[in-house]
Amino acid sequence: MAASMAAEQKSAEVTDWAARIGWLVGLVLFVALVYWLMREGWKWRGTLQSDLPELPTAPEDPGPAKLSMSGRYHGSTTAGQWLDRIVAHGLGTRSRVELTLTDAGLDVVRPGATDFFIPAETLREALLGKGIAGKVLSEGGLLVVTWAHGDKLIDSGFRSDRAAEHTEWVDTLNDMINKSSKTEGAR
Numbered sequence: 001m002a003a004s005m006a007a008e009q010k011s012a013e014v015t016d017w018a019a020r021i022g023w024l025v026g027l028v029l030f031v032a033l034v035y036w037l038m039r040e041g042w043k044w045r046g047t048l049q050s051d052l053p054e055l056p057t058a059p060e061d062p063g064p065a066k067l068s069m070s071g072r073y074h075g076s077t078t079a080g081q082w083l084d085r086i087v088a089h090g091l092g093t094r095s096r097v098e099l100t101l102t103d104a105g106l107d108v109v110r111p112g113a114t115d116f117f118i119p120a121e122t123l124r125e126a127l128l129g130k131g132i133a134g135k136v137l138s139e140g141g142l143l144v145v146t147w148a149h150g151d152k153l154i155d156s157g158f159r160s161d162r163a164a165e166h167t168e169w170v171d172t173l174n175d176m177i178n179k180s181s182k183t184e185g186a187r
Contacts, residue, residue: 042087049088053150055116062104067172071160073097073110074135079124079146079153085133086154090114092133097158101172106145108156118156120180122148126173128166132157143169 076091078084085092095113099106106118124147128140132155135142143158143166160166 042092045085045092046087049086051150052086052088052152055089055091055114055149056119057115058107058117059104062100062102062107065100065102066176067099067101067165067169069099069158069160069165069169071097071099071158073108073113074142074157074159075133076154076156077133079155082129082132082155089116091116091154091156094135099158099169101169101176103176106147106173118145118147120176123173123177123180124148124153125177126170128170129155129157140166142166145173 073095075094076086078086087093090113093110093113095110098109100109101107103120105120106123107115108118109115123145126143126145129142129144130137130139132142132144135157137159141159141163143160145156145158147154147156160169
């Protein structure tokens, strides 16, 4: 009986390293293909948006700062379409941000990404939002600034390191926009 039990015992199967390595290489190639396709899609979107003019730069002397804020830039989209990300001219690149509001406009300084300036006359609206192109926050967690660039209205999303600042920014920007539109209407 002991001899029959010993005859029935089998050793553990030997790992087929060639098959495992083949699957691993296949998986790595698949992931690389997906990332390459995502990158090509990003570049294609930039090509489709190439009609967007160059971004304005800050004037030499923008005047004294009304407000300043440090936080994160979450991206820009076509106004009213929070999933239609704009990637042309680096507007799709998320980054840290230093915002400064002056009478001349809104200076957006982004370390490691393209800085830009939103002239006061192109500002259209500021509001508290909850999401923009791949970033969803709690209600009022995002400062969304709508501005005109070329023939396109753009929403840009910012989040302050101190979210309580957002309301002051919205109020100040909208007051500035309302004063500007009244002045233009009086001419």
